[in-house]
Amino acid sequence: MTISNKMFSKILIANRGEIACRVIKTARKMGIRTVAVYSDADANALHVSMADEAVYLGPSPSRESYLLSEKVIAAAKKTGAQAIHPGYGFLSENADFCRLCQQENITFIGPPVGAIEAMGSKSAAKAIMEKAQVPLVPGYHGDDQSEAVIKKAADDMGYPVLLKATAGGGGKGMRQIWSEAEFADGFAAAKREAKSSFGDDTMLVEKYLTQPRHVEIQVFCDNHDNAVYLFERDCSVQRRHQKVIEEAPAFKMSEQLRAQMGESAIKSAKAIGYRGAGTVEFLLDVDGSFYFMEMNTRLQVEHPVTELITGQDLVEWQLRVAAGEKLPKSQDQLAIHGHAFEARIYAEDPNNDFLPATGTLNFLQPPEESQHVRVDTGVRQGDDVSVYYDPMIAKLIVWDENREKALQRLTKALTEYQIDGVTTNIDFLYNLATCQSFVDQEIDTGFIEKHHDEIFHDDQVTLNDELPMAALYVVLSQAEQAKQQAVDSADPHSPWNQTSAWRLNEAHLHKITLAHNELDYPITIEQKRGGTSSYYLISIDHPAFNGKVTDCQGRIENNTLKISIDGYQSQATISRNGDNISLYRPNGVFNFTLVRPDCGLTDLDDNHGGLTAPMNGTMVSVLVSKGDKVTKDQPLMIMEAMKMEHTIKAPSDGEIDDVFYQAGDMVDGGSELVKFTAMED
Known part of the structure; x- marks a missing residue:
């Protein structure tokens, strides 16, 4: 790391997306010019337009663009950038890249080569921490990588255990093993994923704590032997170890x-001679004991929550330390103010095992930013969420004077985050944040699994208010649409522009069907006049409602439904995407689908079919051949897409008629992978 003792006038950001935009904002505030780099997929990306200059690196796959150290260095030299900020991911923890910067007299805005190398191997890191007397989780971190040796260590510790890639991060190359019978399959899968993600399949195994919390400490060190910690973050709520x-x-x-x-x-x-921003991650057990897990030698995705409770700009600290300045504050000058949350907005389907999603952001409206609400993003309306990179759309960060108030800020902001064009996890995040156990701080790393039914509303919740709300919203929105059509038409009084359900000498009836949790609810809505306004009698043809008729009145204001149900007044925030309607209520999100009439078309099922790719990706492994007999849920293929492995399983017992891809092939989303004949009952 080259120390200039003078603030940089220009830096290059060797990253993309929201972290590149985040660094540009601080650099701009400090009067530092910025250089962006980009791939084919990112030619029109937000970070490119925000930077003062931008240099093309290569094709869309990161291994052909963002991971090419020599091209990044060349871009810095071409533009006269004195330093490189690596962000996180990509080259941020690559010791060879750091060394190359040093050789070219370019400042690497991060730790020295030795620190990256020391923490780059989880096994080596454990050995260093053990020597420094930092508490460790029991485990095996040895050089002998034979399956037999690692399995014996797991057997001796007792299950459950956690297999981890020593070069890993972000949950890649990691598997929970709950019994001896699961070890072989889990070991093979973890090594395969580690090799694919990091080019290194070296593994370690640790005792898996069943009720730990994931608590990490933000540290900062300068070149003048000063070191501070900027308190802690709780990151226990995870899915797939992310x-x-x-x-x-x-x-x-x-x-x-x-x-x-x-x-x-x-x-x-200090044990590794650290400089700059780093995060030391610990497992905190229920008895208050804590164990070193790993150290991330970079800025973390979740750094904004630390910024909001300390009032410090951590990217500015990084730049000042890299330029040779002392830390801006000492430990006794740092204090905690209030409480902050960060929710990661992803293009993914939580109802389908969090499968990443791709598509175009046809509509994108984040909540309004303020002293309480911050949105860190790298996308704009109209941008594509591609298969090439992590599917995170944005980070929603909120702050208030205590946890309860901050949580209220978070849930409100989530209801205001409107995205159309891709499936997102916003509803899931809202349900999680309003889950009573989360509110009550009964949280550990297994939280999502333990509270699955409550978060996903898989239990048959009572819909006494929610179904009438959704039904009234459909009728009122149809009326609003008809009113607008009448204004725009040549004959505003045409009966085709009316939605009053008028019938000669009959009740004014609307009939619709709403689906919730795969159950259909036929609904009849009778429109009545009372004085100068309309009210509605809603009946739901389902045994759970026992013939009850609900008296409703309401109106839509922006995206809020204000409603009176049998005299009880309340409201719900509404998000609609086509026929999908989401009601945001204090006890979670309720998702409904407006079921369109069946026009009499049926699908003919001859027990023959194909299994299709869930998205664009690369075929990692093909586990079956033509003519093989398979059983339900048997793994058939393994695909890699958007930095994750996806196992394609047999939908039922049957036979493989044909296989269309082999390991290493690129696969387009929706492509038929195998032809399959289901076994008749």
């Missing part, structure tokens, strides 16, 4: 425990 909602400070954290963990984090950093 964080979903983070918060700072951690809940139920005593000052004594905070100090102990902070001091251990600084001890960890």
Whole structure:
């Protein structure tokens, strides 16, 4: 790392998306010019337009563009950038890239080569921390990588255990193994994913704590032997070992425990001669004991929550430290103010095992930013969410004076985040944030699995208010649409522009069907006149409602339905995407689908069919051949897409008629993978 002792006038950002935009904002505030880099897929990306200059790197796959160290260095030299900020991911923890920067007299805005190498291997990191007397989770981190040796260590520790790629991060190359019988398959899958993600399939195994919290400490070190910790973040809520909602400070954290963990984090950093921003991650057990897990030698995705509770700009700190300045504040000058949450907005389908989604952001309206609400994003309306990169759309960050108020800010902001064109996890995040156990701080790393039914509303919740709300919304929105059509038409009084359900000498009836959790609810809505306004009698043809007729009145204001149900007045925020309607209520999101009439078309099923690719990707492994007999849920193929592995399984017992792809092939989303004949009952 080259130390200039003078602030840079121009830096290059060797990254993309929201983190590139985030760095540009701070650089601009400090009067520093910025250079962006981009691939084919990102030619018109937000970070490119925000930067003062931009340099093309290559094709869309990151291994052909953002991961090419020599091209990034060449871009910096071409533009006269004195330093490179790597963001996170890509080259941020690549010791060879850091060394190359040093050789070319370009400042790497991050730690020195030795620190990256020390923490680059989880096994080596454990050994260093053990020597520094930082507490460790029991495990095997040895050089002998034979399956037999690692399995024996797992057997001796007792299950469950956690297999982890030593070069890993972001949940890649990681598997929970709950019993000896699962070990072989889990070991093979973890090694395969590690090799694909990092080019290194070296593994370690640790005892898996069943109720831990994931608490990490933000540390900062300069070149003048100063080191501080900027308190902690709780990142326990995870899916697939990737964080979903983070918060700072951690809940139920005593000052004594905070100090102990902070001091251990600084001890960890000093043990490797650290400089710059780093995060020391710990597992915090229910008894208050904590164990070193790993150290991330870069800025973290969740750094904004630390910024909001400390009032510090961590990217500015990075730039000042990299330029040779002392840390802006000492430990006794740092304090916690209020509480912050970060929710990661992803293009993914939580109802389909969080499968990443692709598509075009046809409509994108984030909540309004303020002193309480911040949105870090790298996309704009009209942008594509491609298969080539992580599917995160944005980070929604909120702050208030305590956890309860901050959580209210989060849930309100989630109802205001409107996205159309791709499937997102916004409804899932809202349900999670309003889950009573989350509100009550009964949280550990298994939270989503433990509260699955509550978060996904898989239990048959009572819809006494929600179904009438959704039905009234459909009728009122149809009326609004007809009113607008009448204004725009040549004959505004035409009966074709009316939606009053008028019938000669009959009741004014609307009949619709709404589906919720795969159940259809036929609904009759009778429109009545009372004085100068209309009201509606809603009856739902389902045994759960026992013939009850609900008296409703309401109106739509922007995206809010204000309603009176049998005299009880309330409201719900509405999000509609085609026939899909979401009601945001204090107890979660309720999703309904307006079922269109069946026109009499049927699908003929001759037990023959094909299994299709869920998205664009690369075929990693083909596990069956033509003529093979398979059983239900048997793995047939493994695809890799958007930095994740996806296993294609048999939908039932049957026979493979044909296989259309082999390992290494590129696959388009929707393509037929195998031809399959289901076994008749």
